[in-house]
Amino acid sequence: MQAVKLPPSAGWQWIFAGWYLFRQQPMALFSWAMFVTLLLIFGTIAAPIGPLLFIALMPSITYVTLSISRDVQAGRRLGPRQWLEPLRQPGLFKKLFLLGLLYVAICLGVGILVFLPFASELSTAMQTLADSQDVTPLIEAVQTPMIMFAILYFILAALFWYSPVLIGWHHTSIVQSLFFSAIACWRNKWAFLAYGVAWAAIFLMVDFIMGGLVSLGVSIDLAATLQVPVNIAIGSILYASFYPTYISVFGQPSETAAP
Numbered sequence: 001m002q003a004v005k006l007p008p009s010a011g012w013q014w015i016f017a018g019w020y021l022f023r024q025q026p027m028a029l030f031s032w033a034m035f036v037t038l039l040l041i042f043g044t045i046a047a048p049i050g051p052l053l054f055i056a057l058m059p060s061i062t063y064v065t066l067s068i069s070r071d072v073q074a075g076r077r078l079g080p081r082q083w084l085e086p087l088r089q090p091g092l093f094k095k096l097f098l099l100g101l102l103y104v105a106i107c108l109g110v111g112i113l114v115f116l117p118f119a120s121e122l123s124t125a126m127q128t129l130a131d132s133q134d135v136t137p138l139i140e141a142v143q144t145p146m147i148m149f150a151i152l153y154f155i156l157a158a159l160f161w162y163s164p165v166l167i168g169w170h171h172t173s174i175v176q177s178l179f180f181s182a183i184a185c186w187r188n189k190w191a192f193l194a195y196g197v198a199w200a201a202i203f204l205m206v207d208f209i210m211g212g213l214v215s216l217g218v219s220i221d222l223a224a225t226l227q228v229p230v231n232i233a234i235g236s237i238l239y240a241s242f243y244p245t246y247i248s249v250f251g252q253p254s255e256t257a258a259p
Helices: 010-024 026-045 049-073 092-132 136-161 163-170 174-187 189-215 220-250
Strands: none
Touching: 010 026, 010 049, 010 189, 010 220, 026 049, 026 220, 049 092, 049 163, 049 220, 092 136, 092 163, 092 174, 136 163, 136 174, 163 174, 174 189, 174 220, 189 220
16 A cells, blocks of 8 residues: 655645535535534533543544545435445444544543643642632643644644545554554645645634624624534535545545445
């Protein structure tokens, strides 16, 4: 399995390819993005178990997302009943869920590793917040560990970016999928950097526009209400762009590799 090395401009091309896929079946992709958003909201409400369960399901969600995008590109009409069909491959969901549990374990391990040395400062800052309602010490206390966690998380994301689809379409083991995913992401690190920066700029632009509406007299509640479907629509394009990141690096999946 050979991962192609692409130029940084591929990051922009992935976004445009995602937009092209979204235009083919916007309601199908919008509905899936809305479903994932609802899962995230319900997971957040059911803290602390909910967020961990959502993370454990992320490989399955990622695999379904890429499978839906593949079907859209192939011209197949999609509805909610077709969403989970890719997971019916024998033993696949179990394997992806195990991958998700590994993801949870590593995330928790990295979090403990990063935040534990700063436990004293964080405890003092929390006490200050409780006593004086001053959030400044807490913000200052979490800055360094959050930067460290973000750097380590990017490395972690590279391990898991392609892993679900490599397991589902190429039938690799979990260890093999993590290895091939890491190599592919490293070979295309500048393309992924451009990809991430571009998406961050797009979402920041939406926030800026909504802030502009508020400054023109639109109520904050109305602006927030308008922003929800806009963010889901952009999220739909984001999810659709995952598939181009795969086919440009590993090539078009064959029918025998598909579930």
